[in-house]
Amino acid sequence: MNSFWFGARPVSNVGVLVRLGAIGAVTLGVAGAFAYVGGWFSPVRLTQDRMMAAFQDANGTHAGFRRNHAKGVCVTGWFASSGQAAALSKAAVFRPGRVPLVGRFALAGGMPFQKDAPATVRSMALRFLLPGGEEWRTGMNNIPVFPVNSARGFYEQLLASSPDPATGKPDPAKMKAFLAAHPETVRALSLIKQRQVTSGFANSTFNSLKAFRFVDAAGASVPVRWSTVPVQPSAADSAEPPAAGDNNYLFDDLIAQIAQQPRRWQLMVTIGEADDPTNDATLARPARRRQIDAGTVTIDHASSEDDGRCTAVNYDPLVLPSGIEPSDDPLLSARSAAYARSFTLRAEEEHEKPPSAVTAREVQAGGKS
Amino acid sequence: MTTQARFPAVSRLLHWLMAPMIVAMLFIGVGMAASVSPRYELLVSIHRPLGIAILVLCVIRFVNRFINPPPELPDTVPSLQRFAAKASHIVLYALMFIMPLVGWGMLSAARYPIVLYGPLRLPPILPHDLTLYAWLRDLHTDLAYLFFATFLAHFGAALFHGLIRRDGVPGSMASFGGGNVGQKADIG
Numbered sequence: 001m002n003s004f005w006f007g008a009r010p011v012s013n014v015g016v017l018v019r020l021g022a023i024g025a026v027t028l029g030v031a032g033a034f035a036y037v038g039g040w041f042s043p044v045r046l047t048q049d050r051m052m053a054a055f056q057d058a059n060g061t062h063a064g065f066r067r068n069h070a071k072g073v074c075v076t077g078w079f080a081s082s083g084q085a086a087a088l089s090k091a092a093v094f095r096p097g098r099v100p101l102v103g104r105f106a107l108a109g110g111m112p113f114q115k116d117a118p119a120t121v122r123s124m125a126l127r128f129l130l131p132g133g134e135e136w137r138t139g140m141n142n143i144p145v146f147p148v149n150s151a152r153g154f155y156e157q158l159l160a161s162s163p164d165p166a167t168g169k170p171d172p173a174k175m176k177a178f179l180a181a182h183p184e185t186v187r188a189l190s191l192i193k194q195r196q197v198t199s200g201f202a203n204s205t206f207n208s209l210k211a212f213r214f215v216d217a218a219g220a221s222v223p224v225r226w227s228t229v230p231v232q233p234s235a236a237d238s239a240e241p242p243a244a245g246d247n248n249y250l251f252d253d254l255i256a257q258i259a260q261q262p263r264r265w266q267l268m269v270t271i272g273e274a275d276d277p278t279n280d281a282t283l284a285r286p287a288r289r290r291q292i293d294a295g296t297v298t299i300d301h302a303s304s305e306d307d308g309r310c311t312a313v314n315y316d317p318l319v320l321p322s323g324i325e326p327s328d329d330p331l332l333s334a335r336s337a338a339y340a341r342s343f344t345l346r347a348e349e350e351h352e353k354p355p356s357a358v359t360a361r362e363v364q365a366g367g368k369s
Numbered sequence: 370m371t372t373q374a375r376f377p378a379v380s381r382l383l384h385w386l387m388a389p390m391i392v393a394m395l396f397i398g399v400g401m402a403a404s405v406s407p408r409y410e411l412l413v414s415i416h417r418p419l420g421i422a423i424l425v426l427c428v429i430r431f432v433n434r435f436i437n438p439p440p441e442l443p444d445t446v447p448s449l450q451r452f453a454a455k456a457s458h459i460v461l462y463a464l465m466f467i468m469p470l471v472g473w474g475m476l477s478a479a480r481y482p483i484v485l486y487g488p489l490r491l492p493p494i495l496p497h498d499l500t501l502y503a504w505l506r507d508l509h510t511d512l513a514y515l516f517f518a519t520f521l522a523h524f525g526a527a528l529f530h531g532l533i534r535r536d537g538v539p540g541s542m543a544s545f546g547g548g549n550v551g552q553k554a555d556i557g
Contacts, residue, residue, distance in 0.1 A: 011535075019532040027525045034517060037396050039403035047403040133490045135482045151405045312499045313480065318410055322488035326410060333410040337401075343479065347503035 046155055048341035054158040055342075059110030064353020067342040069123050069139075071114055072106030073251050073358050074308025077262065077299040079128055085269055085294035088222060089214035091323030092130045094294060102127045103299060104310040105201045105254060108141065113357045116250040118197050124206040124228060124265075125315040126297065137319040140206035140228060144195055145188045146281035151334035153182055188282035201254040202263045203230045210317065210335075211278035211327040214269070223272035223327060225285060228265035228297055232257075251358045255302045255367030262300035269294050278327035302367075304360040314343035373537035374440035383430045384542055390423055391465060395517050402510070417472075418485045424469035431462070443536045457522055464516045470494075471512060475505035 011019065032041075039047045055067040062070060083096035093099055107114060108121035121141050128136040148154045160178035164171045179186050198204050206228045213221040246252065257263060271290040277283055305311045318326055318336040326332045346353070376384070394416065401412035442451055476483050477493035478501040484490055495501060530538035 011533075016533060023525055023528040023532060026528065027521055030524065031517075031521060034396060034399060037403075038399040045403070046405055048405055049403070051405055132488070133482060133492060134488060312497055312502075316481070318413075319482060328407075330407050333407045334405040336413075337405040337409040344503065344506050347479075347499040347506070350499050350503065 057162040058158045063349040065112040069106035070112035074310035075103045075299045076301045077101045081295040089323040090217045091321045115247045134321040142204040143192045146209040149280045149282045184282040209281045210329045213325040223278045231264035252367035258302045265297040267294040305356040375541045377437040420469040427465045478502035
């Protein structure tokens with residue numbers, strides 16, 4: 001063992017300096033590579049922190065709340081599998097039987113005290129607690145498609161909708177420029193505007209806007225999307241105008257309805273064909289695809305976020321059981337990453353969080369604010 | 370002409386098995402915490418099982434260290450450097466054991482399923498608690514920076530011994546060629 005650096009020749013003073021310089025350069029190089037991977041040298045790279053900063057620009061600072069879908073309530077219930085999806089996915093959740101659910105209904109947007117309004121996007125998040133510690137977490141919205149198809153698109157949309165510091169209002173020119181650069185958003189927004197808006201959460205259909213893959217016991221996979229379709233009759237929004245001054249009418253109605261009797265949704269799985277695009281959430285689902293009724297979601301209990309079981313849960317779309325896999329949609333990874341950062345921030349801020357818009361008292365009173 | 374006792378073969382194997390895993394782990398960690406790209410999902414799916422693998426190897430390494438104690442540093446090493454070497458090794462050992470546990474613990478406190486591969490999951494080791502999660506999540510980052518800084522010091526010190534002091538210290542861990550366990554290698 002006699003490599004070059006253990007050579008017997010004595011090293012001159014200049015040699016020592018050169019060698020010290022080399023050691024410094026190599027060590028600095030490794031440190032520099034670490035800093036580069038961490039994004040310190042890349043001011044335009046879209047990082048989790050920059051995404052969070054954009055949410056703050058658009059919505060203001062709301063310590064302790066989720067950065068998006070900030071206003072919500074917790075619910076619990078169960079999923080009764082029909083067994084019909086078991087042939088396509090080996091996930092234990094699809095075998096005939098029941099698994100408990102911890103869910104959350106929310107309004108899109110980062111404002112935890114926004115006034116309920118018919119056109120605001122509604123969401124249903126579900127956490128299926130499978131036997132053996134496996135989980136399936138999914139968030140669904142009452143819109144047919146997502147307005148953007150990339151993390152960058154989402155970020156730019158947030159920036160374009162942020163209030164101008166001078167006027168306190170979003171600059172229409174910025175949104176116009178954003179839409180001009182994103183024709184996929186223009187197409188998606190027109191589909192979103194055409195959707196039928198129902199009177200409340202309980203009769204809304206919620207769609208997984210991203211594609212996933214079901215994997216069967218033999219390892220074969222198919223692209224899928226899923227929806228929860230209400231069993232209770234649907235009523236158009238105009239049937240029940242919000243009472244004047246009731247800022248939480250959508251949540252109050254839901255709480256009152258659940259207290260009256262459990263609310264149910266069918267979990268419908270749409271099976272895609274092999275060449276259906278799965279990486280663009282702005283595209284409408286192709287027509288005439290096979291649908292499977294995987295089972296029934298029953299929600300029988302609501303609670304405020306302040307004492308509910310959904311609060312300490314991150315509805316990360318990549319928490320999946322064996323038998324469900326992510327598709328190639330880049331938004332899945334982007335959402336998982338941004339949710340993780342949002343979850344950490346609100347956990348750090350938990351001690352300064354004010355009570356949620358829908359309080360425990362409001363839920364106990366049966367949803368009357 | 371100096372001679373420096375080499376580390377036993379098992380110790381060298383463990384060192385060179387774990388060194389790339391730990392360095393990769395630090396780079397994956399800092400990269401995934403800054404990413405919203407499709408790489409995020411891939412990095413997370415490597416980070417968790419790799420961390421647990423490091424924890425398992427670390428326990429084996431502790432046991433091995435008792436069975437096969439490391440050789441002493443050369444007598445020529447001044448006492449301050451001797452102290453620095455000892456302290457940095459204690460920090461490295463502590464971190465390679467604590468970091469995976471903090472990671473496992475923080476995922477437990479957040480109730481993220483701890484997925485190793487396919488349906489294989491680890492049970493939670495702490496109660497579901499947001500405040501506890503926030504504390505451990507911050508600790509995980511702080512310890513990662515300390516780990517990287519200590520690794521850099523260790524790496525720089527190895528180069529210093531090899532290029533400046535030329536006392537055969539890197540050679541005691543470096544070579545797999547020739548020599549049996551405990552052999553005194555002539556590295557003069």
